[in-house]
Amino acid sequence: xxxxxxxxxxxxxxxxxxxxxxxxxxxxxxxxxxxxxxxxxxxxxxxxxxxxxxxxxxxxxxxxxxxxxxxxxxxxxxxxxxxxxxxxxxxxxxxxxxxxxxxxxxxxxxxxxxxxxxxxxxxxxxxxxxxxxxxxxxxxxxxxxxxxxxxxxxxxxxxxxxxxxxxxxxxxxxxxxxxxxxxxxxxxxxxxxxxxxxxxxxxxxxxxxxxxxxxxxxxxxxxxxxxxxxxxxxxxxxxxxxxxxxxxxxxxxxxxxxxxxxxxxxxxxxxxxxxxxxxxxxxxxxxxxxxxxxxxxxxxxxxxxxxxxxxxxxxxxxxxxxxxxxxxxxxxxxxxxxxxxxxxxxxxxxxxxxx
Numbered sequence: 001x002x003x004x005x006x007x008x009x010x011x012x013x014x015x016x017x018x019x020x021x022x023x024x025x026x027x028x029x030x031x032x033x034x035x036x037x038x039x040x041x042x043x044x045x046x047x048x049x050x051x052x053x054x055x056x057x058x059x060x061x062x063x064x065x066x067x068x069x070x071x072x073x074x075x076x077x078x079x080x081x082x083x084x085x086x087x088x089x090x091x092x093x094x095x096x097x098x099x100x101x102x103x104x105x106x107x108x109x110x111x112x113x114x115x116x117x118x119x120x121x122x123x124x125x126x127x128x129x130x131x132x133x134x135x136x137x138x139x140x141x142x143x144x145x146x147x148x149x150x151x152x153x154x155x156x157x158x159x160x161x162x163x164x165x166x167x168x169x170x171x172x173x174x175x176x177x178x179x180x181x182x183x184x185x186x187x188x189x190x191x192x193x194x195x196x197x198x199x200x201x202x203x204x205x206x207x208x209x210x211x212x213x214x215x216x217x218x219x220x221x222x223x224x225x226x227x228x229x230x231x232x233x234x235x236x237x238x239x240x241x242x243x244x245x246x247x248x249x250x251x252x253x254x255x256x257x258x259x260x261x262x263x264x265x266x267x268x269x270x271x272x273x274x275x276x277x278x279x280x281x282x283x284x285x286x287x288x289x290x291x292x293x294x295x296x297x298x299x300x301x302x303x304x305x306x307x308x309x310x311x312x313x314x315x316x317x318x319x320x321x322x323x324x325x326x327x328x329x330x331x332x333x334x335x336x337x338x339x340x341x342x343x344x345x346x347x348x349x350x351x352x353x354x355x
Contacts, residue, residue, distance in 0.1 A: 008281045009259075009332045011322040012311075014068035020055065023073045024320045027053055032140060032239065032302045033315045036089040039306040042070070043095060044315060045084040052076040052084060052097065054109070059309040066309045068323050075118040080105045080126070085158075086140040090151055091170060094124075098138040103128045104155055106168070125174050127155065127166050133180060136160045140192045140239070143168075144199050154182060154202060156190040162223070163190060163204060184223040186213050186230070191254075192239045192302075196246040201228075201270070203249055205237035207296070208352060210345050212237050212251055214270050229270035231262050233279070235344045239302035243326075250329070251276075252300040252314070255344055257283040258337065259300060259314070259329065280332040282314060282324070290318040295347045 016024065029047040035057065036043075044053040056072040076095075086098030095107050104127035110119050129135040137159040143151050146167070153166045163183035169175050183190075183204065192205040195217065202221075205212040211234070213227035231237075235255035242249055249262045263277040264270055282300060292298035300316045310326040349355055 005281075005285060007333050007335060008284055009324060009328055011324050012066060012068065014070055014321070014323055016070045020070055020073045023053065023075070024070070027320060029317045030301060030315045030320075031085045032087045033304055033313060033321075034087045034089055035304050035306060035313065036092045038092070039308055041089075041092070042313070042321075043087050043089065044321070045087050045097070047083055047085060047100075050077070050081040050084065052081070052087070052095070057306075059306050059311055061309060066311050066323075066325065068311065070321070072112065073117060074112075076107070076109075077118065077120045078105070078107065078123065079120075080123045086138065086156070088141055088143050088153075090143060090168075094170065096141055096143065096153060098141045098155060100137055100139055100158065102138075103135055104138045104141065104153070104166075106174070125168065125176065127153070127176065127179070129164070129179065133164060134160075135164060139190070142193050142195045142202075144195050150177065154193055154195065156193050156204065158189055158191065158207075161187040161190065163187070163193065163202075181223045182221065183215055183225070185225060186211075186227045192237065192251075194240045194242055194249070196242040196249075197244055198246045200246065201242075203231075203240050203242070205240050205251060207236050207238065207254070208348075208354075210234045210237065210341075210348065212240060212249075214249075228272075230273050231260075231276075232273060233275045233338075233341060234260055235341060235348055236296045236299075239300070241303050241305060244305070244307040248330075250303055250312070252303055254299045254301055255296050255348065256299045256337075256341070257281050257285070257288045258335070259303070261330070278330075278332070278334040279337055280329060281335060282322070282329075283316070283319065287316075287318050291316065295344065295351050 054074040082102035083100035105123035106125040143153040165182040166179040167177040189207040191207040212231040214229040260276040
């Protein structure tokens, strides 16, 4: 009889110089990653060492098979970094960083200089909130362009259970236009957030309840709005991301070896509740146990996509960077892990004192 180890989806190899591979191996706890708009640059959040790692990324199709290469490693430091947890490129020239023990900072990325591999940068804009609304324990974040040079940023405030919204104007004078609370209902340590490519839905993950939720992204959205859909079947969901056509939502689980895929029904919207259409294994037991220092950890933290080449990138503390064919994830054999998820959820509740 096959074990679940026999069903692990295998990553595709990537090429990297010895210097680049050494940096990847040294990153430690990585809470998030993101790719810029033309898929040429990859940023990774170094949570414990308070750094951001930047790499040049090239993915080319050769006879229909993606060939991945990573090069030109850079390390970004800043006095504003304090447990960087969330990342998002804006216009590819700027990087938003959510610091779990700090604020949300906007940095302007440097022009690459020959032989320079480490930069110390100052923040050019800080999102701390105001007397009516504070940014507190910011973690994951996402943003979308509203119009022209105006961007709307959504921030998960992990320990105050609110998603705040901030409008930033990126022009000659970069400034904060307005801000306020956006989502509150149903949140219990919101650990990840994603806006779908059509800008119709916003998804958030709840670390403490094993659920994720979707809200319709329209003018009626307010802190009083209940989620339209609650996604179930996880232990400690973390990073999430939509497919290019917005029909699938991929959710990582920091407490398991699995990646969960949720499928939007073709002829209607997201239902009130939903289990994964597929749970697949992306981490072996040995790697999982290395990160299992408590019952909420050990699994994959973040996921992003190179949609142009059909490649997914995942990261966790003991895997560094892993690349997968998107088709391999979608076509992988689904696992029946309901009993395991229930047991690990029970242990999570005990850990949280929620027996």
